[in-house]
Amino acid sequence: MTSAAPATDRRSDLGLLALAVAAIASSAILVRWAEAPAVVIAAWRTLLGAAVLLPWAGGSIDRHGDRSVGRPVVALLVAGVAMAVHFGTWLTSLDLTTVAASVTIVTSAPLWVALWLWLRGQPVSRRSAAGIALALLGLAVIGGADLVAGADRWQGDLLALIGAFAMAFYLLRASELRQTLSTAQVVAPVYGTASIVLFAVALVRGDGLTDHGGATWLAIVAMVAGPQLLGHTMLSRLVKTLGPVTVSLSLVAEPVGSTVLAWLFLDEVPTPSTWIGMPLVLAGLWLHLTNTSGE
Numbered sequence: 001m002t003s004a005a006p007a008t009d010r011r012s013d014l015g016l017l018a019l020a021v022a023a024i025a026s027s028a029i030l031v032r033w034a035e036a037p038a039v040v041i042a043a044w045r046t047l048l049g050a051a052v053l054l055p056w057a058g059g060s061i062d063r064h065g066d067r068s069v070g071r072p073v074v075a076l077l078v079a080g081v082a083m084a085v086h087f088g089t090w091l092t093s094l095d096l097t098t099v100a101a102s103v104t105i106v107t108s109a110p111l112w113v114a115l116w117l118w119l120r121g122q123p124v125s126r127r128s129a130a131g132i133a134l135a136l137l138g139l140a141v142i143g144g145a146d147l148v149a150g151a152d153r154w155q156g157d158l159l160a161l162i163g164a165f166a167m168a169f170y171l172l173r174a175s176e177l178r179q180t181l182s183t184a185q186v187v188a189p190v191y192g193t194a195s196i197v198l199f200a201v202a203l204v205r206g207d208g209l210t211d212h213g214g215a216t217w218l219a220i221v222a223m224v225a226g227p228q229l230l231g232h233t234m235l236s237r238l239v240k241t242l243g244p245v246t247v248s249l250s251l252v253a254e255p256v257g258s259t260v261l262a263w264l265f266l267d268e269v270p271t272p273s274t275w276i277g278m279p280l281v282l283a284g285l286w287l288h289l290t291n292t293s294g295e
Contacts (some may be wrong), residue, residue: 004101009257013238017246019234020230020250021231021254022234023226023228023234023255024226024231024251024254025103026261027223028094028262029265029266030220030226032099033219034215034219034220035212035216036207036212037202037207038200039088040200040207040209042087043195043199043201043202044194045220045223045224047191047199047218049223049229049232050187050189050191050192052224053191053233054188054192056184057182057187057189070245071157074174076177078173079177079254080191082167083194084198085196086167087163088197089162089163089195090102090159093106093155097154097157097160098153099258099259099266100258100262101156102162102256103186105143105163106160106163106167108139109164109168109171109251110251111132111168112165112169113168114132128245128288130287131285135252135283135284135288136284138252138279138280138281138283140277142273142278142281143238146203169249171235171244174186174190174235183236190236249288250286250289253281253282256278
């Protein structure tokens with residue numbers, strides 16, 4: 001009887017994780033629908049996300065154990081910059097390469113999370129390692145054809161890879177911050193910092209910040225409600241209970257959902273490699289999420 005509650009809690013968290021990933025999978029389609037520069041889209045979605053969460057971000061972060069206010073504040077700022085890099089590079093990559101390639105590459109974050117944990121002396125279990133390897137193999141199959149499609153796409157692929165590095169870094173930092181701060185206390189300042197960085201980049205580039213049509217603003221609001229709040233904010237909540245490897249590995253399901261949505265709404269027909277890679281991605285995800293030996 002003592003193990004029932006934890007098992008129930010884990011099932012509930014995994015259900016929320018699936019919902020968050022489904023919301024994030026819609027992001028690429030919404031970005032394509034929004035007729036605005038990618039950096040501007042990222043700036044507005046992070047700013048609006050911060051504004052929504054700000055009322056729940058109250059409470060003091062003056063001290064946590066023996067740590068002074070300086071350390072959590074600096075960590076939040078660094079995490080915010082990482083979030084800005086993630087959104088700025090990934091959303092831009094969607095203008096340069098296919099949805100399948102961009103989303104596949106950006107979801108390689110689990111590889112970099114697991115590698116960092118291994119370097120820090122925290123190796124994952126054999127089952128989880130097998131799941132990560134299988135999922136990454138599936139990602140390679142899905143995106144491989146696009147990676148060698150030609151020089152016109154390499155910039156998009158590279159930007160998506162930088163976005164993956166930034167997401168892995170953010171998840172690791174968020175996992176540490178969530179030990180002493182609430183979800184809103186982490187995410188609101190992170191989104192706020194990211195928006196400041198992104199607006200600054202947009203201004204330097206000379207991008208228009210407000211001269212966009214109604215459809216674009218509707219797409220941006222949808223990004224805030226779905227991928228931003230239900231998606232990334234939920235990941236920040238779950239990273240404390242499920243751990244950074246589980247949360248980051250769940251993102252490998254995103255290219256499956258995004259590819260299907262791109263097929264339905266953008267007429268980007270999945271390639272044979274996508275159909276081969278999808279089962280591998282889902283099998284790797286299942287291996288890790290059904291791991292009973294912990295992180």
